[in-house]
Amino acid sequence: xxxxxxxxxxxxxxxxxxxxxxxxxxxxxxxxxxxxxxxxxxxxxxxxxxxxxxxxxxxxxxxxxxxxxxxxxxxxxxxxxxxxxxxxxxxxxxxxxxxxxxxxxxxxxxxxxxxxxxxxxxxxxxxxxxxxxxxxxxxxxxxxxxxxxxxxxxxxxxxxxxxxxxxxxxxxxxxxxxxxxxxxxxxxxxxxxxxxxxxxxxxxxxxxxxxxxxxxxxxxxxxxxxxxxxxxxxxxxxxxxxxxxxxxxxxxxxxxxxxxxxxxxxxxxxxxxxxxxxxxxxxxxxxxxxxxxxxxxxxxxxxxxxxxxxxxxxxxxxxxxxxxxxxxxxxxxxxxxxxxxxxxxxxxxxxxxxxxxxxxxxxxxxxxxxxxxxxxxxxxxxxxxxxxxxxxxxxxxxxxxxxxxxxxxxxxxxxxxxxxxxxxxx
Amino acid sequence: xxxxxxxxxxxxxxxxxxxxxxxxxxxxxxxxxxxxxxxxxxxxxxxxxxxxxxxxxxxxxxxxxxxxxxxxxxxxxxxxxxxxxxxxxxxxxxxxxxxxxxxxxxxxxxxxxxxxxxxxxxxxxxxxxxxxxxxxxxxxxxxxxxxxxxxxxxxxxxxxxxxxxxxxxxxxxxxxxxxxxxxxxxxxxxxxxxxxxxxxxxxxxxxxxxxxxxxxxxxxxxxxxxxxxxxxxxxxxxxxxxxxxxxxxxxxxxxxxxxxxxxxxxxxxxxxxxxxxxxxxxxxxxxxxxxxxxxxxxxxxxxxxxxxxxxxxxxxxxxxxxxxxxxxxxxxxxxxxxxxxxxxxxxxxxxxxxxxxxxxxxxxxxxxxxxxxxxxxxxxxxxxxxxxxxxxxxxxxxxxxxxxxxxxxxxxxxxxxxxxxxxxxx
Numbered sequence: 090x091x092x093x094x095x096x097x098x099x100x101x102x103x104x105x106x107x108x109x110x111x112x113x114x115x116x117x118x119x120x121x122x123x124x125x126x127x128x129x130x131x132x133x134x135x136x137x138x139x140x141x142x143x144x145x146x147x148x149x150x151x152x153x154x155x156x157x158x159x160x161x162x163x164x165x166x167x168x169x170x171x172x173x174x175x176x177x178x179x180x181x182x183x184x185x186x187x188x189x190x191x192x193x194x195x196x197x198x199x200x201x202x203x204x205x206x207x208x209x210x211x212x213x214x215x216x217x218x219x220x221x222x223x224x225x226x227x228x229x230x231x232x233x234x235x236x237x238x239x240x241x242x243x244x245x246x247x248x249x250x251x252x253x254x255x256x257x258x259x260x261x262x263x264x265x266x267x268x269x270x271x272x273x274x275x276x277x278x279x280x281x282x283x284x285x286x287x288x289x290x291x292x293x294x295x296x297x298x299x300x301x302x303x304x305x306x307x308x309x310x311x312x313x314x315x316x317x318x319x320x321x322x323x324x325x326x327x328x329x330x331x332x333x334x335x336x337x338x339x340x341x342x343x344x345x346x347x348x349x350x351x352x353x354x355x356x357x358x359x360x361x362x363x364x365x366x367x368x369x370x371x372x373x374x375x376x377x378x379x380x381x382x383x384x385x386x387x388x389x390x391x392x393x394x395x396x397x398x399x400x401x402x403x404x405x406x407x408x409x410x411x412x413x414x415x416x417x418x419x420x421x422x423x424x425x426x427x428x429x430x431x432x433x434x435x436x437x438x439x440x441x442x443x444x445x446x447x448x449x450x451x452x453x454x455x456x457x458x459x460x461x462x463x464x465x466x467x468x469x470x471x472x473x474x475x476x477x478x479x480x481x482x483x484x485x486x487x488x489x490x491x492x493x494x495x496x497x498x499x500x501x502x503x504x505x506x507x508x509x510x511x512x513x514x515x
Numbered sequence: 516x517x518x519x520x521x522x523x524x525x526x527x528x529x530x531x532x533x534x535x536x537x538x539x540x541x542x543x544x545x546x547x548x549x550x551x552x553x554x555x556x557x558x559x560x561x562x563x564x565x566x567x568x569x570x571x572x573x574x575x576x577x578x579x580x581x582x583x584x585x586x587x588x589x590x591x592x593x594x595x596x597x598x599x600x601x602x603x604x605x606x607x608x609x610x611x612x613x614x615x616x617x618x619x620x621x622x623x624x625x626x627x628x629x630x631x632x633x634x635x636x637x638x639x640x641x642x643x644x645x646x647x648x649x650x651x652x653x654x655x656x657x658x659x660x661x662x663x664x665x666x667x668x669x670x671x672x673x674x675x676x677x678x679x680x681x682x683x684x685x686x687x688x689x690x691x692x693x694x695x696x697x698x699x700x701x702x703x704x705x706x707x708x709x710x711x712x713x714x715x716x717x718x719x720x721x722x723x724x725x726x727x728x729x730x731x732x733x734x735x736x737x738x739x740x741x742x743x744x745x746x747x748x749x750x751x752x753x754x755x756x757x758x759x760x761x762x763x764x765x766x767x768x769x770x771x772x773x774x775x776x777x778x779x780x781x782x783x784x785x786x787x788x789x790x791x792x793x794x795x796x797x798x799x800x801x802x803x804x805x806x807x808x809x810x811x812x813x814x815x816x817x818x819x820x821x822x823x824x825x826x827x828x829x830x831x832x833x834x835x836x837x838x839x840x841x842x843x844x845x846x847x848x849x850x851x852x853x854x855x856x857x858x859x860x861x862x863x864x865x866x867x868x869x870x871x872x873x874x875x876x877x878x879x880x881x882x883x884x885x886x887x888x889x890x891x892x893x894x895x896x897x898x899x900x901x902x903x904x905x906x907x908x909x910x911x912x913x914x915x916x917x918x919x920x921x922x923x924x925x926x927x928x929x930x931x932x933x934x935x936x937x938x939x940x941x
Binding site: 420 | 531535539542543545546547548643649650651654655657658659660661662663664729785787790791797802803804805806807808809810811812813816818819821822823825826828829830833834835836837838840841844846847
């Protein structure tokens with residue numbers, strides 16, 4: 090059996106897919122019994138084609154030609170972004186072609202529309218590469234753990250943020266220096282906002298939540314905080330207490346609702362996610378039957394992403410004439426829980442005047458709001474008349490902590506707004 | 516669509532599968548669109564049936580009745596061992612039924628025969644639960660990483676051994692005490708030999724090697740060492756040098772041959788496998804496209820194993836009328852490399868007389884065999900006139916180390932045979 094593949098985009102990821110299809114055609118045939126053939130590559134920049142040995146492969150400078158090519162059974166959309174990627178995918182699906190994409194932004198914004206088009210045309214839309222790059226996490230959630238009710242997922246899904254936080258943790262850099270190093274080494278883009286503000290992680294988190302809970306999740310319902318407000322002091326104080334700060338995507342089922350949130354989180358140092366350093370990604374998944382599992386690897390980069398795209402191509406080829414599974418099943422209605430109703434432990438860093446009685450007033454306010462204190466430490470003088478007070482709460486509801494913090498920040502003795510970080514509790 | 520499942524064996528694993536099929540039927544249907552129905556349970560001990568609500572489910576005390584039941588589309592063999600499991604599986608395959616098994620011992624001994632029967636009958640034989648329990652590692656290797664040439668796999672595949680080594684590492688127990696604790700807590704069987712001598716790990720290692728390299732691997736070609744010779748002193752010395760001792764299954768492609776081996780291994784403390792504690796399993800896989808990935812979870816136990824068995828059932832149901840993929844592809848011929856030709860770093864613990872000149876003689880012999888020394892330390896007096904000398908080699912070929920060790924052990928100054936352990940090098 091032979092299957093023809095067309096690749097739209099010959100840049101970083103597309104080029105990796107082209108390279109993999111050419112170099113590993115033999116091993117893919119050995120394993121799958123199917124001859125998967127690159128038949129067409131399209132890119133607006135034809136100079137990119139020179140990097141590859143494309144003998145026998147059609148090249149074109151527009152995607153429409155590729156989509157219309159009858160030799161193309163599977164279309165890979167690897168240009169990213171919303172426009173024109175969305176129309177390419179819809180055109181391909183409506184032409185009855187299976188589609189593979191790595192486009193998390195597009196899926197997070199337009200998943201239901203794309204999904205409907207795939208179902209209507211009886212073809213597949215696959216997206217293993219959209220979440221955690223080379224880690225086969227979509228497959229694990231859809232198939233490997235299909236017997237489970239998923240109770241909890243938390244993941245390090247953005248290599249840029251994890252790289253920056255690693256430099257802050259292991260090399261004592263502050264945020265801005267760590268960001269510059271990441272940009273110099275190619276682990277962060279310029280501008281870096283999509284990554285460091287948490288939006289890229291939110292896109293992936295939305296895909297995971299939709300998949301795990303068979304429900305439509307609106308991006309606007311996801312609480313998103315990036316890593317820009319994390320200071321080196323926070324990283325150091327957390328480390329003192331046995332925690333590493335990681336940007337996590339968290340999805341959890343709670344009493345019929347789901348939590349879907351992205352924020353910097355204190356991870357206990359003996360948790361496996363704490364060992365995930367530098368640009369690596371990992372996803373921790375707890376199912377009701379499997380219990381805890383974890384998946385680790387490279388979440389980005391030309392070749393790891395290509396590994397995921399090509400695995401999707403192989404899966405489509407293997408499926409043969411069986412009915413195409415739906416990309417998402419939106420059959421269940423689940424409400425995203427308001428952050429005020431989330432329960433957890435909190436890290437609070439307050440920058441206060443070095444005056445007697447300040448700590449007492451802070452603790453009293455927390456107590457008034459029903460927030461129990463698990464630990465407290467006053468750090469050595471930070472600047473003239475400014476000290477850092479670090480407070481760890483016991484399990485509490487977020488609305489109570491937020492009210493207490495607002496009251497504390499209203500006291501005359503606090504120099505800057507309290508920095509609140511959440512602690513991973515499983 | 517509806518699919519009927521029959522479960523042979525209502526013990527630990529079989530009971531977990533029965534429980535999962537009953538309790539999670541709704542969520543499985545939500546995710547897969549298929550109604551997977553438990554229709555028949557067979558066990559020689561009918562008293563086991565009382566643990567479950569089997570209203571509407573046929574029960575019988577012999578497997579033949581179950582296999583012959585026309586309502587059974589998929590047969591799960593969950594009794595373990597060679598006899599009678601093998602004949603049950605062959606009967607089911609020959610009756611044109613798909614089979615799911617967790618039986619690593621049977622697959623490791625009779626994989627080619629079972630595989631041939633599945634292919635002949637055009638049905639599937641799936642075995643996700645046979646390796647690493649609840650971790651979907653077979654799926655990752657077969658499908659998630661299908662685009663890759665697998666360069667290297669190493670795994671902690673036996674929870675009993677990892678539990679024992681964890682107690683030796685974190686609680687300072689010697690081997691025998693750690694084994695007793697493991698037995699008391701149900702993490703080790705009585706007798707424990709299949710686990711602690713490394714055979715269970717070898718069975719799983721054989722399956723992984725056959726799968727990754729599309730080749731037949733004979734159990735007898737696998738070098739197998741268990742954990743019984745690891746002492747608390749070894750664990751402590753390794754820890755001093757920044758290593759944890761883990762029982763690893765290692766599979767690696769080297770110049771057209773493959774390494775397939777099971778032995779206690781010094782794992783650098785910053786390697787993710789070093790963080791895998793207690794009864795947990797993990798598998799580290801390096802592909803030529805994906806680069807490093809890791810999969811972690813519970814490798815045994817009723818429910819995690821059931822999670823894997825039921826995921827196989829769902830996959831078979833989802834496949835519909837597509838051709839059944841072969842359980843293994845034995846099309847490639849690969850030789851298992853002789854251990855003497857393996858390259859690596861070595862830990863050598865020598866128990867010598869506390870006499871001047873001993874260390875010099877040892878180092879000279881190693882040098883004569885071309886073995887470079889990466890580090891050496893002489894430990895405080897162990898017993899009267901006995902000291903431990905710990906040597907770490909640089910990269911070398913195993914035959915050279917073995918010859919040197921034989922010569923050293925022949926010196927009059929060594930009290931007991933040198934203990935050789937291998938170091939993880941990636």
